[in-house]
Amino acid sequence: MIEPVHSPQPEGPQSSVVPGRRLLAGVAVVALYALLCAAWDELAGTWLLALGGWLLVALVDLAWSLQTVKTPELSVAEVVRFTKDRAGTLRVHLARREGTPDRLRFALALPGGFTDERDEVMLTLPEEAKSHVDWKATPAARGRFYGVRAACELRSCWGFWELRERRVLPCELRVYPDLLKERAVMAAMFLDRGQFGQKVTRTIGRGREFEKLREYQPGDGFDEIHWKATAKQGYPVTKVFQAERTQEIYVVLDTSRLSARPVQMDGITTTVLERYLTSALVLLQAAQRQGDRFGLVAYGSRVRAFLRAGNGAAHYGACREAVHTLQPVPETPDPAEIVRFLRTRLRRRALLFFLTDLSDPVLAEEFARHIGPLARQHLVMINQVRPPGVQPLFAGEAVTETAEVYQRLAGHLRWSELRKVSQLLRPQGATVAMMDDEALAGHLVTQYLEVKRRQAL
The missing domain is CATH 3.40.50.410 (von Willebrand factor, type A domain)
Structure with a gap:
């Protein structure tokens, strides 16, 4: 009879898009060009064309990347065991899919009470073989924990955007007492x-667990005699005990x-x-x-x-x-x-x-x-x-x-x-x-x- 511990329902992946460095650098260049256009009247209005063209290229990159760029498949053991106040490792396996870039940024968010040794890591995925990440953390509390969140960030096809995906891994963290x-x-x-x-120490007493019957020997107590066996055999029979x-x-x-x-x-x-x-x-x-x-x-x-x-x-x-x-x-x-x-x-x-x-x-x-x-x-x-x-x-x-x-x-x-x-x-x-x-x-x-x-x- 043990009190049940219920696990939360898994959540679906959550995707988001943020501007990449290349897009921000292009916008900064267009902003400088706009300042130059303000000084020369003959260039007035051309910066709008430059900005529009740059944003159009970025939107095409975004639309194409959302269709082709895929995050890797993530898998983890259903139960991962830790010891309280001692560093442990959570291994996450990554497998490339068609459309997965070679490099990505990866991070894990463990439940409260865990201290991570690092915030994020840059990974290079091999062409065919699977890879893994050993995420080290130290738990400060004992019990069962759920809600391990993994985040992957990938560059778009032309590098204008950063595609991010967050998901909850179906993993249970069990933290045991430190012995x-x-x-x-x-x-x-x-x-x-x-x-x-x-x-070697001597065991005190004769024991309480019955071992066998034997013939009576001088010195055996009357409380050790097996009276039924004695009546059946016709001579005294003694019970022999051993330590439990x-x-x-x-x-x-x-x-x-x-x-x-x-x-x-x-x-x-x-x-x-x-x-x-x-x-x-x-x-x-x-x-x-x-x-x-x-x-x-x-x-x-x-x-x-x-x-x-x-x-x-x-x-x-x-x-x-x-x-x-x-x-x-x-x-x-x-x-x-x-x-x-x-x-x-x-x-x-x-x-x-x-x-x-x-x-x-x-x-x-x-x-x-x-x-x-x-x-x-x-x-x-x-x-x-x-x-x-x-x-x-x-x-x-x-x-x-x-x-x-x-x-x-x-x-x-x-x-x-x-x-x-x-x-x-x-x-x-x-x-x-x-x-x-x-x-x-x-x-x-x-x-x-x-x-x-x-x-x-």
Whole structure:
């Protein structure tokens, strides 16, 4: 279940004609000749003949060019993918038609939020082979964009006019979150091996997944004996368990008004939702490498997107497609609705990572009131980004100014309120963590690997 994104209807080409340099130069020459005619009476009136003849030649050139000069055929991929804040390329293919000049001026107008590296380019088209233009641009916003406009300018047959044609290309630009920094911080998790890193750790517990039956051995517990098999075989038979190899992981994203809070990341102002999305995609990649099944849920006052748990690169691509268009919506989240939805849809016990903001006391109290039944059915871990300045009173560097004392006190009071929320949710069975936005992705992966190591799910 994903909110649909509708593409606009394509527009037809728009043509226009502007005077060329040759026509303007001829008119300027005729104007100078008119000044000379004003000085000599015997030349009076001849400039009108010169001007009329020049304009007649220009009109003939225009009429002939409109019939014979053709713009090249333009084609582009239906979907072009970019990464936010990183340069990408949009390739446009051009094919000559009969009547297409050798040289033309070409330009692209991308939707708002894209920064072009150049305004226009002069092209020389080959006789038979197709040519292409690689238009480089950098997107500043995530989502889907339409309305890529291409403009071609060609000279008329005699060069008196510039024939221009503008058209909207049937192209969809998809801009995805930038995961480069998160990947660099956790480079070990992207190595081509089954487990993360090179350190071998012991798995705690005996496992929950049934593997086989075997004869009873000294030291086996009575709770491990398979009584039906024992009665049938006539001697004690023990059940053998193994660590669960496939678990279900869900990331639950809060896209309500709380996710629109601005945060600073490498000097760039972004929103909390952007940090949620990048961290969620990194966590899903970690689950994919571990062989677990992973899914995605996005909600506000209602559920906006839901992808049931799956595995493989294709399913990860589907998750990425589902979230790259999400934007904060000006509505209040409904904890009761998302809890009801998850309890209805998720039958198998799963690990749920909530990425939300519990800084609003009223919403935090409502969240705690409804999370109990869900936490008894699933393993719930709630993570939120630490607001700026929210920390214990004596944490951080020493105070240097008097005004900073009051800022520290305000931050301590907010930190104390969030700590009370954590203490309120802990008896319900939910784990609450608050961290800096730079460490969110790494913290989620650490939580996930620790759950697998301890077999807490």
